[in-house]
Every structure is written in structure tokens, then in C-alpha cells.
Amino acid sequence: MKSILLIDDDTELGELLQEYLALEGFELTPVHNGESGLEQALKGHYDLILLDVMLPKINGFEVLRRIRAESQVPVIMLTARGESVDRVLGLEHGADDYIAKPYHHHELVARIRALFRRIDMTGDSTTTAAEGAIQVGTLVLTPSDRGVCLDGENLVLTGAEFGVLQCMMEHAGELVSKDTLSMSALGRSLMAYDRSIDMHVSNLRKKLGRREDGNDWIKTVRSRGYLLVKS
Incomplete structure (x- = not known):
């Protein structure tokens, strides 16, 4: 089972995604502020991080910058719809991909599976x-x-x-x-x-x-x- 860390201050969304992604075969750990999310990201062993831009204590861009200083774990940024600047900044800071909020759960799962599929394909080709x-x-x-x-x-x-x-x-x-x-x-x-x-x-x-x-x-x-x- 792939392990995913969600860093998003929307607690209700975290609970819903935790249940929904479990049905899709993913284990989701929700964290609700940038400081705790950064700590969890650096000490945990996750296959993917879903990272919101607007976070209390430490914003998503700074969290990503600090993660990238120590880890190359795949990161999908969660950005506000229409905020193209946030998407560009996220990619400049080292995000692998982004998805605009609000999004449908099916869209998020499709994006997650696409990223894991690329990683798995790369792994297969390396052998x-x-x-x-x-x-x-x-x-x-x-x-x-x-x-x-x-x-x-x-x-x-x-x-x-x-x-x-x-x-x-x-x-x-x-x-x-x-x-x-x-x-x-x-x-x-x-x-x-x-x-x-x-x-x-x-x-x-x-x-x-x-x-x-x-x-x-x-x-x-x-x-x-x-x-x-x-x-």
C-alpha cells in the first residue's frame, strides 16, 4: 500500500480523503499545519506528499523548499484555482506536479495514480x-x-x-x-x-x-x- 502525507489545514477534507483514498488502496496521513507537516515529511517514509499552499505557521512554499533541501520525495502542490502564480512558484521550488482546488476526488486519484505509474515505469526500465x-x-x-x-x-x-x-x-x-x-x-x-x-x-x-x-x-x-x- 502506497503511503501518502497530506499537509492541509482543512481537517474535514483530510478525514474525507483519508477514507476515500483507503478505498483506492492508499494510506493517507493528514497533518494540518506547515510546521507539523514539515516535521512529519522529514522523519516519515512516504511515497508521496500532497502539499497545500496556504498553511498556518509555515506556508507551503517554505515547507517545500525545506523538504527539497533534504529529500526528493514526489510532491503534488494543492493550489487555488486560477492562481497560476502559485503553480509556477510551486514548480520552481521543486514540486513534481500540481492540482487546482477545488478538485473532484476522482481527479486527485487519477493524478496520484499517474505519478506513481511514472515512477513504477521508471523502476521497471531500470532493471x-x-x-x-x-x-x-x-x-x-x-x-x-x-x-x-x-x-x-x-x-x-x-x-x-x-x-x-x-x-x-x-x-x-x-x-x-x-x-x-x-x-x-x-x-x-x-x-x-x-x-x-x-x-x-x-x-x-x-x-x-x-x-x-x-x-x-x-x-x-x-x-x-x-x-x-x-x-
Whole structure:
């Protein structure tokens, strides 16, 4: 049974989700403020964290920032509908995905299953690729241990960032559509006005820096997708 931590100050919602997700095969632990949620996230062993933005004591962005300083556990941000700034900030701070409130329980379960499906698919592929790394120039990705090394130094990536990079490295020199990247990184199709892949690519660019020739590792093909430079 997958273990999920919910950090949300809505106690009634927490109780309802705890019962509903149990029927779907998930074990949910609700926590109702940012301070307790952060403590629980860092000391517990959870497969996923559902994190609200508006929290008492410590807001969701700060909770996420502190979690990411110590852990790469998958995080789905819960944001107010229409607050696109919150979604962008959540992704910039290292969230894997987001879902707008209010949401239907079926939608939340679908998003959770999509993320776990992506993680499980990555795990399955690592068994066949355990002996071989993917290398593009000085950038090396090893699926077996989900490691990424650039110029001999290890990079720390979130699960979504790793999924995006792996997909692009497997198709180095080729255009990869945003929808393909979304399926690889998030386990779901891209939605209208969804900037999640754009933000994950932006975060990757910051972590990868420039190539030896001074150019970016990743090129944008406007309205179509992205391309990892092969040489």
C-alpha cells in the first residue's frame, strides 16, 4: 500500500480523503499545519506528499523548499484555482506536479495514480538498463540508481526533472514534444495552459548550466517542444 502525507489545514477534507483514498488502496496521513507537516515529511517514509499552499505557521512554499533541501520525495502542490502564480512558484521550488482546488476526488486519484505509474515505469526500465548509462557529451544519466553526473559532478534532480531529462537524453538531437515529456515525467498527458513541463525544463537549464561551447544544453522549439543538444 502506497503511503501518502497530506499537509492541509482543512481537517474535514483530510478525514474525507483519508477514507476515500483507503478505498483506492492508499494510506493517507493528514497533518494540518506547515510546521507539523514539515516535521512529519522529514522523519516519515512516504511515497508521496500532497502539499497545500496556504498553511498556518509555515506556508507551503517554505515547507517545500525545506523538504527539497533534504529529500526528493514526489510532491503534488494543492493550489487555488486560477492562481497560476502559485503553480509556477510551486514548480520552481521543486514540486513534481500540481492540482487546482477545488478538485473532484476522482481527479486527485487519477493524478496520484499517474505519478506513481511514472515512477513504477521508471523502476521497471531500470532493471533492463542497470548495466548501461546514457551519455551525451559530459552528461551521464544512470537509470539504475537514478543518478545524473555532469563534468564529473553529481546533480540533484527531482523525480519529474529526472524523467524529463531521461526522455530527452534517450532522444538526444531530436525534437521531443511537451506531451511526450509530460507522459515520461508525470505519467499523464499535458493539459491546456499547463506550464509544468516548461517549468521543469527551466529548472533543468539552471542545474545543467552551459555546455563547454557556451550554448544551452536544451533548445526550445517554439510551440512544439524541446531538444537536447547532442554535439
